Amino acid sequence: MILLIGGLGFIGSHVTRALVDLGRPCVLAQRRTGGVPDLLAGEIGGPVSVEQADVTDLKSLLAVGERHEITSIVYLAGAFGTDPADPVGGVRAGVDGLVNLFEAAVEWGVPRVGLASTIGVYDVTGDGPLREDMPLPMTAGHPIPAAKKVGELIGDHIGGAAGLEVLHYRIGAVWGPLGRPASRFFAVPQLVHRAVRGTVPALSGPGPAGAAPAGPAAYADDGMDTIYVKDCGRAIALLHTAERLGHRTYNVSGGRATTYREFATAITGVIPDAEIDLREGRDPNGLGRDVHLDISRLRQDTGYRHAYDTEAAVRDYVDWLRAGHER
Structure with missing residues (x-):
């Protein structure tokens, strides 16, 4: 076992x-x-x-x-x-x-x-x-x-x-079912929860008095390497069931930078009337570039491929939350 x-x-x-x-x-x-x-x-x-x-x-x-x-x-x-x-x-x-x-x-x-x-x-x-x-x-x-x-x-x-x-x-940045509704590192969970429930504070400013911090601001042109948790789980499972592995360290993520604008488009594709709170441009205090992981090792050694693109992941998570799950 x-x-x-x-x-x-x-x-x-x-x-x-x-x-x-x-x-x-x-x-x-x-x-x-x-x-x-x-x-x-x-x-x-x-x-x-x-x-x-x-x-x-x-x-x-x-x-x-x-x-x-x-x-x-x-x-x-x-x-x-x-x-x-x-x-x-x-x-x-x-x-x-x-x-x-x-x-x-x-x-x-x-x-x-x-x-x-x-x-x-x-x-x-x-x-x-x-x-x-x-x-x-x-x-x-x-x-x-x-x-x-x-x-x-x-x-x-x-x-x-x-x-x-x-x-x-x-x-990389993991999100999806059973994850926290708000992350202090990236705003994707907040965007989805807000679209479904309208209960997560807006990201462009502080939340109501006594509320939890809103989390990082979401700038439309900033991108980050994320992975839907179901894909993350499968990647790790493949690493532990592969007969042979050629390496000891593996990047597990999307292998590309996805911008907040892309997430917003995916969310409104599922929830057309969703309120997406994005700031234009890039974070002036950020890196000024997008970072992503090379997942060639993972693909070559395990045959891993994503099952969820951004739109499919958003749709799956929205369905999960609408089914009555809090996280």
Whole structure:
């Protein structure tokens, strides 16, 4: 079985769904028991098992391997050390959990372990797509990519020493079912939710008093590399079911920059009377260029192709929200 840490979360639920669709049984290890997303509800007790385990508790993690034969591990935990109230404790717990994961992999004889990273590790300048073989600076402008860089270094070091095939998936801006209605990094979720419900604050200014921050302003000509979460889940599933892989680091994203104007066109194509709040031009404080990831490795090694273009993704997400789902 494929073990997913965070398998009931936003991306993890879609990775699990994709693995089940590929005929691979999964076990989901969660620190706390909670609700099961609708897209997995019919699979629990069948091809999907749920176990309560905490990666920071090695004993509870190893117990999962006593009940299931683990053949691969997908680690989708969030970035560690990002809590300003306890940065030291957060880093300690995050590193302990990662080391425990590798200890379990060695004990179980698991050959392949995958760690979620982020597009944010590419803190680089220059034109053209961002490739996995580009050198990365040791510094980072935000705690999340800083933590992910640390995780990649630990994974490469332990993987090489222990003979494990450790994968790093550098994920772009993900959006879609089960995701947060508002992101502080990009405005696509806000645009869709606002179009469907009219409840998310406008992006061109502050929201009502006491409301959550509106998030980043959306400039019509600014583009970003996004990936619909169903495509993201399938890409990661393919990386864990491929017989052979030629690399250890893979970009997982759309492979192109999509502008907010393109998203607005897709949204009004589904909801003609939608109010799309865009500013004209580009963000004067932005990069002045669009950034996207090169996903050639992913395509060549797994045969991955997008199932959702921008319009299809917007339509699917609108249908999901209109069906009564809050996220």
